[in-house]
Amino acid sequence: MTEEVISSGFIQTPIGEANPPPLKKKRNLPGTPDPEAEVIALSPKTLMATNRFLCEICGKGFQRDQNLQLHRRGHNLPWKLKQRTSKEVRKRVYVCPEKSCVHHHPSRALGDLTGIKKHFCRKHGEKKWKCEKCSKRYAVQSDWKAHSKTCGTREYKCDCGTIFSRRDSFITHRAFCDALAEETARVTAASNVVAANSINYHFVGASLGPGMGQHFASMFKPISTNNETPANPIRQGLSLWMGAHGLSQTQESIGNNNLQEIHHQLNPAVSSSGLVFTTDPFVSVPCSNPPPINYPLNWDFGNKPSSNSSEELTNNSSSLPLSNVAKDGGSQVISVPSLFSTQHQSHQTHSTANMSATALLQKAAQMGATTTDPSFLGSFGLKCNDSQIQDGNRYCSPYGGTATSVATALQSSVTDHLSTLNELQMYPSKRRHIQVDQDSTPTTGGGQTRDFLGVGIQSICHPSSINGWI
Amino acid sequence: MDISFFSPPEITTFFHKNPQKNDPYLDMQSTNNQPQSSHTSTSISSDSGEPCGDGKWASRLLRECATAISDKDSTKIHHLLWMLNELASPYGDCDQKLASYFLQALFCKATESGQRCYKTLASVAEKSHSFDAARKLILKFQEVSPWTTFGHVASNGAILEALDGENKLHIVDISNTLCTQWPTLLEALATRNDETPHLKLTVVITASIVKPVMKEIAQRMEKFARLMGVPFEFNLISGLSHLGGLTKENLNIQDDEAIAINCIGALRRVQVEERTAVIQMFQSFQPRIVTVVEEEADFTSSKNDFVKCFEECLRFTTLYFEMLEESFPPTSNERLMLERECSRSIVRVLACDDEIGEGDSECRERGSQWTERLREAFSPVSYSDDVVDDVKALLKRYRTGWSLQPQQADHESGIYLAWKEEPVVWASAWKP
Numbered sequence: 001m002t003e004e005v006i007s008s009g010f011i012q013t014p015i016g017e018a019n020p021p022p023l024k025k026k027r028n029l030p031g032t033p034d035p036e037a038e039v040i041a042l043s044p045k046t047l048m049a050t051n052r053f054l055c056e057i058c059g060k061g062f063q064r065d066q067n068l069q070l071h072r073r074g075h076n077l078p079w080k081l082k083q084r085t086s087k088e089v090r091k092r093v094y095v096c097p098e099k100s101c102v103h104h105h106p107s108r109a110l111g112d113l114t115g116i117k118k119h120f121c122r123k124h125g126e127k128k129w130k131c132e133k134c135s136k137r138y139a140v141q142s143d144w145k146a147h148s149k150t151c152g153t154r155e156y157k158c159d160c161g162t163i164f165s166r167r168d169s170f171i172t173h174r175a176f177c178d179a180l181a182e183e184t185a186r187v188t189a190a191s192n193v194v195a196a197n198s199i200n201y202h203f204v205g206a207s208l209g210p211g212m213g214q215h216f217a218s219m220f221k222p223i224s225t226n227n228e229t230p231a232n233p234i235r236q237g238l239s240l241w242m243g244a245h246g247l248s249q250t251q252e253s254i255g256n257n258n259l260q261e262i263h264h265q266l267n268p269a270v271s272s273s274g275l276v277f278t279t280d281p282f283v284s285v286p287c288s289n290p291p292p293i294n295y296p297l298n299w300d301f302g303n304k305p306s307s308n309s310s311e312e313l314t315n316n317s318s319s320l321p322l323s324n325v326a327k328d329g330g331s332q333v334i335s336v337p338s339l340f341s342t343q344h345q346s347h348q349t350h351s352t353a354n355m356s357a358t359a360l361l362q363k364a365a366q367m368g369a370t371t372t373d374p375s376f377l378g379s380f381g382l383k384c385n386d387s388q389i390q391d392g393n394r395y396c397s398p399y400g401g402t403a404t405s406v407a408t409a410l411q412s413s414v415t416d417h418l419s420t421l422n423e424l425q426m427y428p429s430k431r432r433h434i435q436v437d438q439d440s441t442p443t444t445g446g447g448q449t450r451d452f453l454g455v456g457i458q459s460i461c462h463p464s465s466i467n468g469w470i
Numbered sequence: 471m472d473i474s475f476f477s478p479p480e481i482t483t484f485f486h487k488n489p490q491k492n493d494p495y496l497d498m499q500s501t502n503n504q505p506q507s508s509h510t511s512t513s514i515s516s517d518s519g520e521p522c523g524d525g526k527w528a529s530r531l532l533r534e535c536a537t538a539i540s541d542k543d544s545t546k547i548h549h550l551l552w553m554l555n556e557l558a559s560p561y562g563d564c565d566q567k568l569a570s571y572f573l574q575a576l577f578c579k580a581t582e583s584g585q586r587c588y589k590t591l592a593s594v595a596e597k598s599h600s601f602d603a604a605r606k607l608i609l610k611f612q613e614v615s616p617w618t619t620f621g622h623v624a625s626n627g628a629i630l631e632a633l634d635g636e637n638k639l640h641i642v643d644i645s646n647t648l649c650t651q652w653p654t655l656l657e658a659l660a661t662r663n664d665e666t667p668h669l670k671l672t673v674v675i676t677a678s679i680v681k682p683v684m685k686e687i688a689q690r691m692e693k694f695a696r697l698m699g700v701p702f703e704f705n706l707i708s709g710l711s712h713l714g715g716l717t718k719e720n721l722n723i724q725d726d727e728a729i730a731i732n733c734i735g736a737l738r739r740v741q742v743e744e745r746t747a748v749i750q751m752f753q754s755f756q757p758r759i760v761t762v763v764e765e766e767a768d769f770t771s772s773k774n775d776f777v778k779c780f781e782e783c784l785r786f787t788t789l790y791f792e793m794l795e796e797s798f799p800p801t802s803n804e805r806l807m808l809e810r811e812c813s814r815s816i817v818r819v820l821a822c823d824d825e826i827g828e829g830d831s832e833c834r835e836r837g838s839q840w841t842e843r844l845r846e847a848f849s850p851v852s853y854s855d856d857v858v859d860d861v862k863a864l865l866k867r868y869r870t871g872w873s874l875q876p877q878q879a880d881h882e883s884g885i886y887l888a889w890k891e892e893p894v895v896w897a898s899a900w901k902p
Binding site for chain 2: 130132133134137166168169171172173174175176180
């Protein structure tokens with residue numbers, strides 16, 4: 001194997017002179033080598049060769065210098081020949097053989113042979129190693145091994161609280177999740193999806209750079225046009241942010257403290273809601289941009305006039321925690337927005353207790369009357385298999401509005417028409433069995449993946465209240 | 471033909487005529503036309519524990535009923551329909567469900583009320599099809615079964631590879647998937663390349679049930695694209711009565727765009743006679759790639775033979791229902807909704823044949839048949855190894871039972887998703 005040793009402009013000392021070894025190994029930035037070092041340019045073939053270190057006695061090749069030395073001991077050499085040649089002392093740096101690469105130039109050489117080998121493989125090499133689970137490809141075996149260890153074990157957590165083990169279902173869920181509406185600016189797309197946990201922190205604005213101010217605003221522009229979408233107090237609340245520009249910074253600390261109070265009042269297990277309550281990011285909000293400043297001020301807004309809302313929070317800590325942002329069809333159950341919703345009379349006077357009623361009002365509007373005349377069915381002699389129907393949740397929104405429409409349709413077409421009968425079979429057996437599969441405090445939080453969209457049964461249909469609608 | 475369900479009690483005598491035989495139902499055929507005196511008064515009540523040892527009673531009964539309808543044997547039809555009615559239930563096991571939904575279709579066929587029935591079913595479904603319900607349904611289905619995601623992953627892979635390096639992408643999505651295919655594509659566009667291209671997505675929907683939710687879907691997609699940092703434009707075409715009405719103008723196809731046409735379960739909704747024309751219309755748009763995903767069943771070639779069509783429909787639906795049963799948890803609302811959707815489709819296929827409906831023909835064809843049609847205008851594109859690997863990795867994430875049947879080297883007509891070795895979904899890619 002031939003090595004080309006290039007004497008670059010940096011190197012002035014003649015070969016053979018021993019440099020005193022440095023006392024402490026300083027780690028330079030990658031690609032900014034020690035100017036005193038000797039630059040080595042290896043051909044791709046040489047670089048990828050596995051046995052670069054040859055024993056001069058028997059010609060055997062080894063991957064590492066240490067292995068070669070070990071082997072040489074076995075030859076029982078006289079002491080003189082055991083010494084390493086002084087030639088090896090000088091530090092070596094390596095350049096990438098690929099001409100178009102930035103590391104091809106000696107000024108950006110890499111200091112480690114293994115490093116340059118890996119670099120060459122990763123950037124310019126063929127990806128021979130493939131992960132079984134996700135079919136991601138790697139050129140370097142150690143990269144592949146490292147990935148295989150973590151692949152599939154990572155969990156992705158959406159802002160709404162649901163946890164996913166599969167990336168693709170996480171992405172698809174995210175696109176349609178109600179929590180998406182509350183997102184603030186993102187810096188890069190890649191970092192959002194890859195660093196799943198950091199999503200929570202992004203929201204706070206700790207990562208907001210100056211340039212994101214516009215983006216931040218643009219995220220919320222459509223809010224005012226979204227009034228017809230299912231009641232979303234977060235959105236209304238956020239429009240508050242845009243209006244709250246004039247407030248001074250001094251209120252911020254108050255806002256922070258109040259927020260922390262509230263945070264403790266709320267179930268501390270719920271940390272992964274659409275609005276993040278980890279205290280650290282709040283404290284560290286840089287406050288250099290108007291939009292982030294407004295954020296803590298909002299809490300202030302909500303806090304000032306409504307100490308009652310805080311009380312309401314404590315009173316009703318049992319119901320409707322934060323993570324139920326992605327609730328189908330109903331108003332939002334987030335208790336924190338209730339803080340600033342007191343400002344916003346237009347939407348909801350949300351105490352959590354009222355929220356259930358409001359939620360149920362909306363639900364009931366969707367579902368309509370649920371009574372059908374059982375004798376109507378009896379005359380058709382159809383059997384209804386009631387045993388299957390246990391979960392009251394199943395009769396929420398999917399059946400919204402069908403009850404009345406089917407009932408009227410029946411009146412109009414009184415035939416022994418099987419199709420409508422099939423529909424009807426559902427209704428008399430529509431028992432509102434609400435499974436409360438948690439204890440009395442439905443403090444769901446991120447740990448429980450109830451159903452796919454993180455919707456809890458008990459959160460939607462509060463048992464005591466919903467019976468009033470039947 | 472006067473069919474009344476709740477027939478006089480003498481029918482019940484047939485059941486216990488020959489108690490020794492294993493299969494009382496078959497006996498009914500032979501004793502059909504002979505009047506019997508009542509032996510016993512007990513009837514098989516509506517109880518699912520049948521004396522018959524064979525579990526597959528539904529398919530047998532249904533097949534006989536279809537034959538009877540085809541033969542126009544009204545007494546037999548009457549009996550079988552009544553029996554099915556007794557035994558069927560949409561909440562029972564697979565057999566009971568099949569019996570229930572096919573009974574509905576057979577009844578409509580026998581009474582020639584298919585069109586009305588279908589319309590009623592469709593309008594009921596539409597009313598309960600809110601955004602949240604639809605989202606929950608489709609996402610849950612995709613979570614438990616690769617039935618739809620198979621086609622998504624294969625198509626996305628083919629599209630990404632075909633449009634790699636382009637700056638202005640225009641995807642024409644003819645499907646009713648509620649855009650669940652696109653988030654992963656958007657993410658790939660954002661992270662795969664250094665330069666994120668501009669994506670214009672034009673969604674053409676053919677099922678009217680989907681229309682009301684598309685507005686919300688559009689907003690979500692736009693928001694998500696913004697989140698991903700992909701320049702994005704969304705258009706919706708929903709008023710078309712049939713696909714033949716698509717033109718370059720109403721799709722807003724620009725000359726500098728790279729076009730991809732994505733058809734998921736779309737071609738089967740085109741009336742059989744119009745299919746060639748639609749494919750040629752696609753060709754006229756000069757797409758870079760056309761991805762087609764369809765369910766593997768043949769309801770078209772046997773249009774004139776009711777029994778044969780029925781058999782095929784029963785076969786495919788049985789597979790589908792069994793798949794649903796094994797994929798979803800036992801008391802799943804979503805599964806019920808999907809079964810109902812399937813039942814509407816069954817009514818459409820079996821009982822509405824001669825009537826032109828509102829566009830949804832639902833006449834499926836097999837992959838090989840579609841290949842013949844598509845070959846007229848396009849040439850097949852094999853999926854690359856990366857895409858095949860992605861699909862395999864996808865299947866691994868689901869329960870066992872799913873497998874990939876690779877593309878045949880000779881036809882090169884796409885890949886099949888197989889459920890217990892039976893091909894159920896076909897995915898392919900084509901270029902001009």
